[in-house]
Amino acid sequence: MNVALVKTGDGRAVSDLFTSAEGRLPGSPAVAAVRRQAFETYERLGLPHRRIEEWKYTDLRALVGEVLPLAAAPGAAALSRAAEAVKAHAFAGAGKLVLVDGVFAADLSDVKALASEIGFTTLRETLEKQSGDLLATASTDAMISLNAAMATDGVVVSIADGAQLSAPIQIIHVATAASASAFTRSQLRIGKGVRATIIESFVAAGAAAYQVNDAVLVTIGDNADVAHIRLMDDAPDAVNITSEIVTVGANTKLNFFNMTTGGAVSRLQGFITLAGEGSELAVNGVNLLKKTEHGDTTLVVDHALPHCTSREIFRAVIDDRAHSVFQGRIIVRPDAQKTDGKMMTRALLLSDEAEADNKPELEIFADDVSCGHGATAGALDDSLLFYLRARGLPEKDAQALLIQAFVGEAIEQIADDDLREHVIGIAERWLERRS
């Protein structure tokens, strides 16, 4: 029965999904045409499966099976539940932009309080007034195509050249609708010389078994200094597939961080292009997984021009029968001489049934570069555990201290003290749930 579902049911179910949602998808007739085309691309490919190399370890046909119908727009009750979740997950002092079940929630957001250098509109407004440009990407990824076809809303933020933002911008995705999908697509245009911190949070407000498909298109100008922190803290039975497509200018610093602490199936796929000379990229990630959770971090760092550095530090903590995937590709284009790219990934296996897959790939087309990668996987060190217990720490506390130290190396790359503490707090709550 399962086989029949995959063969014939998969495409048809999704077709229904699109036709039944079409009336609710914003945009002019021109936008609708872009959506249909994107959907056809998706339908041709179907849900990614293990024979698609990029999705080898995250077979959505096996793990997810079907895309759930579009969530209804949130009503008053949903918004009030969402408000509670926003309160619980907001980073103090941040300008909040809240999307509930795929729809921008103005009342829960701080649009009016945003700094004057920040331009704001929604995807919905953009698609209604303008063309479907925001739905187009060069990607041929099935999930990004599905996102283009189905995106209901998102935030469109532009930060003017030279802006020095003291308050972070926090985009909070809240799921309140069970057994439904939210599709969001956002754009962040960050000007030259900007100093800014962007936080993206994914949380649930009582919802179970929901699905998220989010795409964010980011461009960062020259001489900027940007911290981009993502926190995927979904409900235990949620599915969250998110794509970040980032283009970085010259002499810019980007500190990108992602942490996954929930979700039955989570994937962050980041495509970061260093499109100017002399930029410094740090990409750090943490997966904290338990039970049968599946967490995938897939990063493609594309060095297009010379004299850029990239550093990737990834840590996975895997308990029970959970499965962590790290795929890191570094591409060095023929022009990108003097590239310095390194990635290091380590997995901590807390149970005999935990699984870590790690696929580093270096594609180097220039001849004067320094690139490398390293990977380790192992259990907690018994001699360290005994030392801590011999000093009076109960076993779970000793484990927690060592786990915190293990992920600390990735988290400590977050420069802002308060933000780092906020992230550590989320990791600590994960550890408390574990014991």
Add this chain to the structure above:
Amino acid sequence: MALLEVKDLKVRVEEREILHGLTLTVNEGEVHAIMGPNGSGKSTLSHVIAGKPGYEVTDGQILFKGEDLLEMDPEERAAKGVFLAFQYPVEIPGVATMNFLRTALNAQRKARGEDEYSTPDFLRKVREVSKSLNIPQDMLKRGVNVGFSGGEKKRNEVLQMALFEPSLCILDEMDSGLDIDALRIAADGVNALRSPKRAMVVITHYQRLLNYIVPDFVHVMSRGRVVKSGDKQLALELEESGYAQFEDAA
């Protein structure tokens, strides 16, 4: 009641018996030295008392203040007042020494039903003790033992001993890897902790350490048993005659 009573202890590691019926009694305020050649079971004894996994006790018992120590997890033993100063203190990257000290001290106090130390009290205490042990403050900010010299690692053990105030300290080969100056600082730290309420078991291969930490009793171990006991003179005799005579006796 004796503080520590080890009675006819038999211990195996992976099917091989290491201790073949060891008996040892330590009272409050006493300092016992346990000497013996490599492989005689000295470190095994210290590990079994502290509760290190991987050792199978097949016979005998260990009583601490009259309670069955072998029934307790390592953390319970620590909270009850057993402290093992490791021969090779481990490095724990990413766990700041100060954080570790406070977490451990408060875990022990919580297990005993005592109030946790307030931050100012804790800091005052750490500063006071670390100063007497010549431990610079910046060392306390680094990861536990990370990048510490051999001497610094041992001083960090003594620092913990001073903070946790255990009633039984087991010093496992404290002299290994230390030069004379480092040894003197560590030994001074240990001597400062001698008290009528606290006992120490000093495990060492060499007599040298016992010039600095002078024991009340000396026991010679060979092949998993205590084969001779005496006062500090015994250590000096051993220095002259070596362990060979006991290897034959055992």
